[in-house]
Amino acid sequence: MPEQAMAETPVEAGSRYGDLVWLAYFALPGKGKRAYRLAVARRIVDGAARWGGDPERRRLRVLRRAMRPSRRMYRGLGPWLRALPVRLPDPAVTAALSRLDAGVRVACVLLRVAGMPRYRVRDDLVRLGVRDPWAVIEAAEVALLPPVERPDPVPDALARSARRPVLPIAVGGVLTAALVGVLVATEGGTLPGGGRPAAAGTPRL
Structure with a gap:
């Protein structure tokens, strides 16, 4: 050919x-x-x-x-x-x-x-x-x-x-953002709801 x-x-x-x-x-x-x-x-x-x-x-x-x-x-x-x-x-x-x-x-x-x-x-x-x-x-x-x-x-x-699904990545991002928010609030001496941490200024997970 x-x-x-x-x-x-x-x-x-x-x-x-x-x-x-x-x-x-x-x-x-x-x-x-x-x-x-x-x-x-x-x-x-x-x-x-x-x-x-x-x-x-x-x-x-x-x-x-x-x-x-x-x-x-x-x-x-x-x-x-x-x-x-x-x-x-x-x-x-x-x-x-x-x-x-x-x-x-x-x-x-x-x-x-x-x-x-x-x-x-x-x-x-x-x-x-x-x-x-x-x-x-x-x-x-x-x-x-x-x-x-x-x-x-x-x-x-x-x-x-x-084709890896993006849902687990998105969920992980939301959880990370929530965790950062909790740590920032704890570092500032307050917790969600207005409470005080056991040792203000010491972030805890």
Whole structure:
């Protein structure tokens, strides 16, 4: 095959976290820094995973958000920027994909990265609201893209770190603030309710 063909070891379009992250990574529009692109992809997959569903629905949910991501997806990316893979895909691939329409770009990702057959790609495009899916698939098949190596895996540990709940942190902050308030009150010689401590001026826990 000419340079149009991608690697012969496609990423399976299953329910695994890393597979979905790379599908979102390549389906996102624009160029930008690869680290931020991957962070946005991880954020999209984390949001889709919270809704559950079977692997097919999760894949479609991820692709739908990656085709036209909202601006808020690019804000507060700190949790998703931690512990990124050492090696990221060649930026020439995403640069080439960014020149394609959203539907053609997704078709390229499903055909060449996920390795899905044409009839399944057509079904996904229909569910994503892409018009004339067969014409879109044909455009994706002739699109000139540089070869891409199979990306480094995104371990599940990274998924857990990005999806760590914020509630325990918030509760800890409230408890810390309350403790500081008690210590300050004790240091000043008064306790809540107007009482006096046993030894004024000596803070006690």
